[in-house]
Amino acid sequence: MTSTAPTSTTASIPEPAQAQLRILRVLVASQILSGAGLAAGVTVGALLAQDMLGTTSLAGLPSALFTAGSALAAVAVGRISQARGRRPGLATGYLTGAIGSAAVIIAAVLDNPFLLFIALFVYGAGTATNLQARYAGADLAAPGHRARAVSTVLVATTLGGIAGPNLAAPTGSFAEHLGIPDLAGPFILSGIAYALAALVLALWLRPDPLLLARTVARAKEADGTANPAATDTSEGPGGVVLGALVMVLTQLVMVAIMTMTPVHMHDHGHGTAASGLVIAIHIGAMYLPSPLTGWLVDRYGRMKVAAASGITLLAAGILAAAAPGDSVALLALALALLGLGWNLGLVAGTAIITDTVPLATRARTQGLVDVSIAIAGATGGMASGIMVAATSYPALALTGGVLSLALLPAVAATAYRR
Template identity: 65%
Template sequence: MSGDRSRPAATTSGTTSDGTPDGTSDAALAALHRRTLRVLVGSQVLAGAGLAAGVTVGALLAEDMLGTRGLAGLPAALFTLGSAAAAVGVGRLSQRLGRRPGLTAGYAVGAVGGALVVLAAALDSVALLLPALLLYGSGTATNLQARYAGADLAPAERRGRAVSTVLVATTLGAVVGPNLVGVMGQVASAIGVRPLAGPFLLASLAYAGAAVVVWTRLRPDPLLAARAAAATEGTAGPAGPAAATPAHPGAPASTGRDLPALRLAATAMVVTQLVMVAVMTMTPLHMRDHGHGLAATGLVISVHVAAMYLPSPVSGRLADRYGRRPVVAAAGAVLLAAGVLAALAPPDSVTVLAVALALLGLGWNLGLVGGTTMLTDAVPLADRARTQGDVDLGVALAGAGAGIGSGVVVAFSSFAALGLSGGLLALAMVPALLAGRRRVEDPVR
């Protein structure tokens, strides 16, 4: 397999000398796809715990160290900017060398960032905190980039389910992580660090573990295997673009990009990320302002993160069965409901706020699964990883803007205004859906 130096020599039986598939037959590709998903599931369970740290206490740590409410959204903005840079870096590295080096490097940088956040809190150094949060964002980007690796070898009609399998694996770590806020705070206090830095210690260890799993187990590399299969067949192959392997009957054949679908996929993911980050970032501060403790905050964020990832199998099946476009449309409707409910939730009701944040997570999941599958369908295999990284750059930049803007909106208005604004913004996907429907031959997709 060109470019994969770690891969053992192939044998004539369709497997390598260590018993793994050589990627030259349909059966071997299917077996490698299953193996890839198992490895990604393992790494995502670990990475999910790292992802949850900044979500749960990032704004609280910033307010504590910076001493101002107006900049409480800065951590979300910084690690989202770091995520933007990492999305491009991981995408480019994956394009050149494969998913394994790209994902490993991204997780490793995130682990370093988490450790530096803990050090910054110990030293009370804002100057160190800011670049540390940028590096920490690499783990977030890599966590999301892993979903593309799950789809590299998937047949077009099962791409939604492949993406969802990787996403749902994040649930365990991401739900457990926020509920360890108190425990990790005690650990941090025991070593002389601010309790709010404790979750970042967990994040550093979790991302480091994910890097080890990917580096040692993700071989043969799924992206390189897909390219080798395509080269062997002389076509796009079973892992090629949807244009070569139609995602649905009657889809037009083409070897180039489906630009209308690509634009719609990017719009869906950007809007869902923006709305989700804006409301989620300010929720811990809103709850603290109304007398809720860290345990209640951790519970609400756990519910939110579970809703971000746990519905993935259903979202993936819906995308494969009914099309990508209806799933994206559902995302807009659910996000609107989430914003309105968050705005109307009684300040003393943890239950109502948890439901609102659950809807927020569900809307994000529908937008991400629908958009990711549509994007993978629309882009040829030859430049798929690079394009995926570029789109995730836009997604991360949208999240960064939401992180900064959410603090400003709440500081000068209210959390209710933020929720309503986010819900209305979700309607921005409707014009894109209508425009895309007019320009794409298949109205379902």
């Protein structure tokens, strides 16, 4: 009997591999934009608060606030993505970040610290969305290529992330021409960048990667060709806990040291351009190694790279503590190691979470995990200013480095159980 037209339920579904290429291109474009929005605010947030409040002890509060705001946004973006797909979830998050950026500018013009803190909380939505986008890159990826898909999305942030801090001084000058305090200038860039990222995703993230992944999985199930191992390499609750722990610790250490570095440099006579350069190098190291990190995770395993993250963060903390305050080069190297350690932990932890959580609950669980990451960042940001005021920046850096070693026994225990 001759064959007729295909009757498979997968016949009308877009080819996942082809869709994945388009999705990655769109995500890369949005991440370049959002990277500029994220980095610009990080560069001057602490300095803006210090200028308004006249004290260093609360200079870590902006980082804590926009990181706390990212915690709430992570839940919202995760829930919207779970219910409606990645496109509306990510676009809503970036648009909220743009609104927060505009509010920061208004607060600076009015010299209103209370409004500034509310605005920074809202601005945090952009940070959460920038991180959540990495999960969208892995939705349609094969299990053995998930880390590389995640890394492709992350590395795109590098271009905007490096440009953003280096535009701090020019945007500050532009803001002064408009009658806006110069430290609020980078938030003009943030607002525009986040708004454009939202527009790119809303218009072009089609098909929606999470919705298509679910459709493909259901179709394979209906055809009797589903391979559970291909979509869920679950390690049980322990996998979620380990993946979250890796990302939480790396975020805590990274945010704490990063937040106070511009303040530390400012106290030693360095200007915005110098601190912007150091933060740009740091953010470049956070994202630029992603392709190599993704390959290492897929090739050598999640556990080994997670352990390497802890060791790298320790080296960063020791160098930051030992570097003379007038040495931009050594501080830049320390912050580069800090960014690299964070990158290793984020890619490894994300791969562990994506492997562990099934599609049916993936976006919601990923959002909740990112909440814990955001809370860790908020804690690190807030505690950093208090600790530096009470002790010193070197003490903060060294404490962060030592704390990162907690990753090693956790990874060793999981590897032993396996």
